[in-house]
Each structure stands twice: as C-alpha cells, then as structure tokens.
Amino acid sequence: METPLTKNMRADKSPVALSDYMSTGGYAAVTKTIGKSSPAEVLQVVKDSNLRGRGGAGFPAGMKWSFVPMNEDDPGHKYLVANADEMEPGTFKDRLIMEQDPHQLIEGMILAAYTIQADVGYIFIRAEYHYAIRELKKAISACHDKGFLGKNILDSGYNLDIHVHVSAGRYICGEETALLNSLEGKRAHPRAKPPFPQVSGLWGRPTIVNNVESLACVSHIVNNGADWFKSLGIGEDSGTKLFGISGRVKKPGTWELPMGTPIRELVEVHAGGMQDGYKLRGFLPGGASTDFLTEAHLDLPMDYDVIMKAGSRMGTGQMIILDDKTCPVAMVENVVSFFARESCGFCTPCREGLPWVEKVLHAIEVGEGVPEDLQILERQGRFIGAVGNTHCALAPGAIEPLTSALKYFREDFEQHIRDKKCSYQ
C-alpha cells in the first residue's frame, strides 16, 4: 500500500528537512513543472486526478482552480491560501503534515500557485500550532535559499512569495471566506457567494483557498500522474486520506489509508477496537460538525458520496466515537456549546438559535428538561440546520450532531426528561 503523504515521516516525529525531503524526490515536481509545463497542463493533471478537497466539503480541486480567470493583461495580484486553521473538534491531520513534513505543503502550494499564476501565497494557521508555525517558516526560508520561492523561481520568470499568517483563534476563521476577511484584518464574517473567491477573493482579487492536506497531494499527483492517484483509492474516490479516530478506542490516532477504506477497518484494525468494557454506540464520521452514524454503518467505505447518502458527511475524515458509557445528551451539549461559542454572530439562526439550543440541552442534561423541550430542539434543528437558512455552513454543521442524536438516541433524551436526571452519572 502506498502512503505518499506520510512516507517521509519519522518515528520520532522530527521534521523532514529540505535536504532529506529532496533526497526522496522532493521538489522534483516543482523542478519539472515551473517554467517547463504550462499552468493549463498542471491543471489538467489535477483535474484528471479527481482530487477532492480534504477540508470538509470535498469539492474537486481542479474544478475550483479552473474558475480563476487567466487573463494575461490583468497585472494585479492573485493569491493562493493554504487553510491550516484546523479547529474542527476531533481533527488533527493537517498538523501532522505541517509538523513532520512541511515541505510537502510548500511544494504543493508552489504547484497550485503556478497553476493559477498566483504571486503571493499565505498559510493561514491556527495559533496553537506553534511547532508547525516554526517549521513552516524554516521551510519557507530554506526554499528561498534554494530558489524554489521568491523572484524568478528556477529561472522561469515566475515569482511567488509565501507568508505564514497566524490566526487570531476563532473556528470561523477556517471557513474560507471568513478566513479571507480575517486575513484582510477585518471581522471574520463569512462572505456571501457568489462572487466566489476564485473571482473576487483576498483584497478583491482572484484567490484559491485549499486545505493543507489537499495541497499536500498535489506534488505526488504531478510526479506520478492522475491515474496513479486514482488507483490509490479503493472505492469511488481518488488518493489516500489521513483518517483519524478519537474516543474510547484502544489506539486513537491518524493514519494514511486509501480513500474508501471501510469504517470497520478503521475502528477495529487501525484504532485497535473499543477499549475493554466499552461498546460503540455511534460516531461522528468527519469531525464534530457531522451527523452521527451508528454501528449499522460500520461497513460503509469512507467515500464522500457514500457517507453523504448514509445521512452524514465525510467532513475531515476524522471520526469521534461515542461509546455506551458516555451520555449522548452531554456529548451533544458539549458540541453545541463549542459551536455556539464559535459562532461569528453574523446571522440570526446561528447567533441566537445555538445558545438557545445549548441552554435547552443543558437543562435536559441536568434533569430540568420538560417534554416540550424536544419539540423546541426539533424546531430549532430545522430552523438552524437547513442549508440556505444561515449565511454559512457553520450552523448546519453545528446542529447536525443534535438532529441525528434525536434520531438515533431519542430514548436517552426522553429518559433524562422522564427521570429528571442523567443516568450515565
């Protein structure tokens, strides 16, 4: 099994330096591409590879890039932004790449920026990632010394600078348009689309925002070709993916596995199964902002459309497991209170609706719930949850664990209300 994303990573987790990175074929893709292939050729490979965004929505990267206007007469800037905000609860995959093999991201960014002819790149990174920030800065400076970044890269006439921008620390800053506002020094409110960032993004200029993991795939695609990348997946989707699991499993962690790996294999093989004395009750397949799935879904492959059909989303591919000794009401309350706190405050359903839901859940959890509360939760779930009801996707994501919990674990909610206490304590 090939593991292009993690193949260089070391057991002691020390970062791969530029020389080591190059010794295993690093920057070969940049060397053979910049000034040698046309942007359109790179775009075609990425399109053919069917690389889907690893940030959560699974949007095809090549298609996203193709919306950038390639108008040679327009002298203004274009931007490429690596989204390294990674604040989704239960998600710790981009961190792995940036801390242990940062050049993979830089190389992917150079190729992506070249494809859209961006001259400035930003890595928008979560403030808590001190270690990654340091390694990325080192990597960038090493690239400047080697001529992979800066003016006239590899004598091609192509210029690119990459800056590391440390986020001020809000979950919403990971939403790509809120990210752009934040990068401009403005309030981190999402923007309404259209216009899409590809046309009017950072400072009103064409901009691409991609997840760190998506960008890290690019050099491997350029090196090995679209068919190779497609063949890595064992299901419908292409490539490998950093899947992860947290919760009461024996070995929580993150592993690079083919797209389409069955959930059961993830849980039982890679995570070593549930801890002794615990049973799996359900799981959020792609981070805290996805709907619960249950045991019945364990044999599904982790593919975007499959998980979607099952009623959830693959999201970041980083699962959170609910066991039989943890109260689902408390878990949902915890999740909702995170999202209520992280709401940007721009639109009504999210700003006002989530705190209300949080309060109702808290009342139920501490034994003060009343039967009507379930109707309120259901109504609020519809109000907040439908796509289009809110200005951005934070709110629907925030409420998905609740609406699915009401479907799968309703008896727990009813028990709390009936017995006026939580039976898990």
Add this chain to the structure above:
Amino acid sequence: MPTIIVDGISYQVDANDNLLEALLGLGLDLPYFCWHPSMGSIGSCRQCAVIQYQDEDDQQGRLVMSCMTPVTEGAILSIDAEPAAEFRSAVIENLMINHPHDCPVCEEGGECHLQDMTVMAGHSMRHYKGLKTTHRNQYLGPLLNHEMNRCIACYRCVRYYQDYAGGTDLAVFGSRGRVYFGRHEDGVLQSEFAGNLVEVCPTGVFTDKPLSERYTRKWDLQSAPAVCTGCSMGCNISVAERYGELRRIHNRYNSEVNGYFLCDRGRFGGGFVNHEDRIRRCGVRNASGVYDPVSKQQMLEKVSALISAAGSKVVAIGSPRASLESNHLLGKLVGRENFYSGLSGREQSIINAIYAIQQTGGARIPTLREVEAADAVLILGEDVTNTSARLALSLRQTVRNRSKEMANQIQIPLWHDAAVRKLAQDEKSPLVLVTASEDRLEDVSCLTHRAGPDDTARIGYAIANIIDNRYSRPADLTDNEQTLAASIASILKNAEKPLIISGSGSLNLAVVEAAANVAWALKGENKDSGLIYCVPECNSLGVTMLHDGNSNNLDDLLSGSDDIDVAIVLENDLYRRAGSTAINSWLGKVKNLVVIDQLDNPTASVATLVLPAASFAETEGTLVNYEGRAQRSFAAFLPQGDIQGSWQWLLDIADQVGTQKFGSIRQFDQVTEDIAAQNAALSGVTKAAPDASYRSGAGQKIARMTHRASGRTAMVADVTMYEPQQPVDNTSALAFTMEGANLIKPGEVPSSLTPYIWSPGWNSNQAIIKFQAETGGALTDSDPGVRLIATASPVADLHTRHTTIPAITRHQGGSLQLVPGYHLFGSEELSAYSKAIAELTPRGYFAVHPDVAGQLGVADHDGLETQINGANVQLEVVVSESVARQCVVYSYGIDATGELVHEKRGTFKKAESWESSRPSNLIMSDR
C-alpha cells in the same frame, strides 16, 4: 422587464433589483431588517426569506433570502408558503430571545420596525425560558441615546456609520450571541451624520436624546412637512410638536434632495425654537433700555405711526434666512429702492455672481441624487462637510462609482453591498480637494492641495486654461501650480460626468469664477459637467433671485450718510454680517430700529421696537435651495404669545398703515402668487406645493396629527373638562387636528403636503417604501419642490467672462489672509442656540500653521489679537499643520467673528492678556 410569479400572480419587475426590493416595490409585505434601500443587502438577519421554485413541477422549492437573490426571468416564488412563513416567524422568535419585552417604556415604541416586523411575521408565542443577555449602555454625546439591550444585531448601524457615512468611531465588537454595537469607549460620536442612526436602527438602541428630554410618541406628535433652515441644501424634514414645543425633526424623504438622511445640524438644530431667548411678546424699549411688553395692536399702531409720519425715511433690511414671502412683502412695504438684501456687500457680490453663472446654462446644477452619479469631483475652496453637510454625505457615495464599475465588470449586482465593497477595497472615483485647512473629505480624496482662497482660484483658472486655452491663464503660474493644475485637469478630462463644487464659503469671488471656468471648459470638451455652488443660508439664493440678482446690500446701507427715521430689520442679526463699529455708527443715524425676529440677538437688543417672529416650525414659507429648487415649508403648530410669521406681521403692518401697495393681498397664498407675478425668475414658486384650497380625494384637509393622536382631547383635562377649540389653519391645506386626511394612501396626498409617513402595519419611517414608485426611488407623487433655474443652452463666449485672476498670495508686510473656517455645530446662527448643538460647538479660534505660529510667537491655547475696523478681536490660537501658510483661519459665526467677515487680510500679534474662557468642546473631527 422580467416577469416573476409570486404566489401564483405574475408581475413585471426591474432586472437590476434583488427579490426583496422587487417584492416591496410591488406593494407586497415582506419583513426585513438588515437590508436598507440606500445601503443594499448583506444577508445577516435572514428575515426576508421566501420560497423559490425551480419550475412549475417543483413542489418543494428552496428557501432563499430575497434580499440576496437577483431577479431572474420567470422566477417562481412564494411569500405565503408555509415553510417560508414558519421560518420568518422563527427568525423573529429567535431575535426576541434576548430582547426586552418592555415596549411601553421604549422610545422606539409606536414607530418601531421591530414591532412592525414582529406583527408581520406572525410570531406571538414565546417558548424561550432562559435568561436574557444584557449589555452596558454607553454615553455617546448629547445627540443620541444608547440602549444596547434592544439590539437585534442587524448590523445596519455599523454599515451606515462606517461604510455609508465614513465614520470611524462606531463599530461592532465581540462575536457570537454577544456582539456589541457601540464605541470602543464612552464618548461623543464623531460623525456629522450620527443622528441618522435614530432612523437607520430598526429598534430602540439609538434614539433621539433631545427628544427623550421631553418625550412624545410618534402618534401623539403634531407634524408638518418642512424644509431645513440649517444650510442651503434644502433637506426635507418632518418637524414635530407637542404642547407648543418643537419636539423633534425627522427625515422627510425626497429622492432628489436628502433621500433618507439628514445631517446632525438639521436634525438637532431646531432646539432654538424652544429657547429661553425666544422673543414671545411685542416689546418697546423704554428710556432705561428695558423692553416693556405691549399688545399686538399697540405695536401695530406704533409701527404704523412711525412709517406713516410725513416725510419719514423708511428702509428695510431683508434676510437670507427668511422666506421669499417675508422678504417680498418687506420690499413691497418700503419700496424696492429702500430694500436692502441683508447680505453683506462681499457676500452679495459673490452670490450675485453665482446666480449669474447659474443663469448662463453653462453647466448642469446637479441635485444631490445626481451628485452621486458623478465620476470625478473637484472641490475648490469649500469645506462642504461643515457648510453643506448633506452634500458631503452624497459625495461619500459618489466616490464609490469606481467600485460600481468594477462590480459591473464581473456581474456582481450593485445591491450586493459587501461583495461590491470587498471587490473594490480602497478603489475610489477621484475626488480632488483644494482647501485652506483640514477637510473631512480628505479620507476619500485622491488629491488634497492646501491653498488660501486666492491661490485656490489661481489653480482653478489654470485648470480651465489647460482644458481649453481660450480660458484665461494666470500670468505668473509657478511650476508647482502648473503641475498640480495639469494633473487635476487630466483627472477631470478622464471623466464623463465631472462635478465641480465651490461656493461662497471662502468669501472669495475669484474662487467662484474660477470654478465656473473649469465646469464650462469641461462642457466644451463634451463632458456632462456639473457645477454646484454652496451658498451660506437656506434662502441666500432666494433673496438674490427676488430682485434678479441686483438688490441693494447691507453695505450700501451702512456706508450711506442719510439720516433714517425707521429701519426695519427682518430676521437678521446684523452683527454677524458687518463690523460693530460700522453698525453702531450707522445706528447713530437711525431714529427707530424695528426688529422682527425669533431670538433676542445683539441686533434685537438695540432695537426700539421688537416684533416676535415665528420660526420655521411655526409658519409657512418658500425657500430656494442651492440648486434653485423652491420648496414650501409648513408650520407644525401655531406659536403662543404674540408670535406670528414675519409675512403676517408685514401684512398686518400694511393693513394698519392703510397702504394701497399691497392691493388685495391678505393671504399667504396671495403673497406667493404676487412673487410669481412680479418676478419672472420666480414664476414657478406657486408650484412648490398646492395652495390652501387643496383637499384630499375625500374632500378633507390634511391632518397634522395621526389618527391615533388620542391624547389631544385630554391634553388640558387637568385644567378644564372642556376641550378648547383647535386653531383653524386658513393658510395651508393642513389642519391642526387628527381629523381629516391622515390615513394617507400612496399618491393620495401630494408629497409636499405629507406631514409624516405612516402606512398600515408600517409605523416607522420605513413606511416610505409604500410611497415610492419603485423601492428607493422617486415618490409616487413626484418629489417635492420645483426647480426655478432651467439648464438652458449655454450662452456663447463663456470663456471671456471671468478673467480677473488674483495674484499669488505672499506675505504682505506681516499681514495674513483671513479665511473663514466653518463648523457644522456653531457656524449657523439659529441652530447654534440648540442646547445639544451648543454643547458640541468649539470655542472661537484663530488657526495658523506652525510656521506662522512660530513667527507670531504663539502656541496652542495662547491668544491672538487683531485690530479690524476699529474693533479688537481676540481669539484662542489653534496650531495645525493643515492650515495653509499665509492664512489665518477663524471660526466663522462663533464668538466675535462678525468683525472679521468683511476683511481679506489682517495683522496679528499675540494677545498678552489672553485667558481662555470656556472649556473646549472641540471634538476630534474639528482638528
């Protein structure tokens, strides 16, 4: 025009609209908060949701925010569909979670958009049981209250304040359910347009502070359509009264003039009407200088006796802040040859020149709406924000035309406000400023040049000459001037609709003439150039037009040597327009000074006879604004005491005198008709508004009170059980009562007669939507006012007209050029009496450049003195980098600056015994 189907009915709508605008424009009801017709959409409140169906077979549809969805041909929509209605109700329910349920003590109550939308959206049952979020309120200065608990976080206030009005000190703080709208700390709001928050905020967060002192609900107010007297822009206002006091001024929509917004002088400057210095009785000065009250009849007899005495020499001084009607009757009473306009010679010559320029037809005079369509602006020597504030607010929109162009290029609809702003970032259409001192528009200007008035005129002349070399060129143009003029000329030539703005502000004729040359030269290049002159007062242009631009002025009178038996002064404090020495020596020749005015000002205090005049809130009058638009203003209430309109005093005096000069004129409307008959230029004034005979469709007069003014009948119940008879209004088509036409339907009553705006279910000013032909556009019954100056085809040979170019300003034996500096709060006579405005008025000052301060040996807070025409004027020193060298800028209209307005230059020295008298209220924006 695309067709859309809404709940089964087809409509034609504008392709450039979003669905919300389109639906509201069709007269349909749909609740909204964050969208504003002047500010576009951002999609934050989610209140305006409707269902959009893909095609006829689509049963389910998709919920969309109508304000964020463009009109598309064939769109199938439903407002009534259950999911949409349920969602809209849920939005209100969620907004209400933290909202106080105490409408009865909220000052927005009764004209609250949130109340209206709550009822419209149908939410009535509360399910939330938790505690409410609460906030601390802030002190925001004397104009606005702040009650943050009432906030529904629609983001309108910050969008208006920052994005629309260019303010920097009101923002949104925090995030999630705890967003806070206010200042970073307590303090006076710095924007000149902050007061509009009262109407922009859909809830009771920002409310009118002077109103709260003597609070009245909208439904208990008695209102009238009036015109602001604060400056020459002629903004339309709705002025409101209760218990004989002016309570508040609200915006009255006029799509060509003020649109939705006023400036804070206009909104809060009416306080003088209630001022303790108001003259309320007729008075005769006795030997010891005290005024003895006399009855109205006694006064009329006294005045009449003075005027009728055999061989009596009677003169009259009119006023640019009095109505056409009052000025006209005054001239009629004493005869044209004895009428003096009341403007100083300097001012009058400038305004005459402006009027003459306007009559050439050489360039368009844009309305404020048209200002917003210009693609390049040059301002020569006028501090627009402080002299003609509403124009500055329009200019802040004008500079956004570049961003609209950019948006059009990539098909971003212009109503998509956030997207347009993000796309354009700091890109702006060019606005060039040539001013003598700091200007509030500098933040949106692409080029600011500091120059005294003469040098400003030279730049203007040079620009015109570069555009078309038939226009005179300054002989000794310096290299710097040449370069600057060339770059400004090229900016203007690159535009299609360049706009030149100047005015009487710098009291310099050459500036005015140079501005015309630029506009004309551009016109010659086939540009659709516009030319705006700001004039000082609400009727400066009107009094000038009254005598075709050649009436006598105040200086003609003061410099005469004749002894005068009676001088009648109409609404005019002479000490603001001439030096005290000149006035006092003239007064020595005047046997009887008769003053008709509102306030006990310095002129009234030396009068022999004082007649109390009604203010703009208490009487009718026609005013002519900067663009030559005649607008009628109506009384909101009848004043108590002997107060009556100046025109009425003059009719009564004429009656008493028994003169034949007035013919059969007995009524206000007849005065207006006489003006139209006597002056070709003013022949349109009768069309400014319907006359007193107008009746609504149902044959009724128009009620000044709302149909809910239930309190009227109980107003004096504590004193007497008999309800006094309401005063009868014979002067206009309005009535002092709630009986009559008050459930006004769109188009039913002429807009110029609409006292306040209300529509069923729409109690706030946002009801104006129901009175617009299309959302945010002209009123169904065209906008009020009639334009008197036609843009005729230009007279030939314009380039030969203005050739008197001033020499470059140099130090002349230590004398400095005197330049008036204006303040929105304080420079205008009447508004300065309003308590809230007085609190914001800076101390009088002489501002100088640091170099000049060094030469004079003065620093901030020292005093400077100058001897002028026999008077010694001392004011505090303000040292500022942004004052042109060679100039001293003085606080026009504030403290003893009337002494200075005549002089172009002065010699200054440090005032050794200077002690600063008042605490400084100078707000940051003034520095």
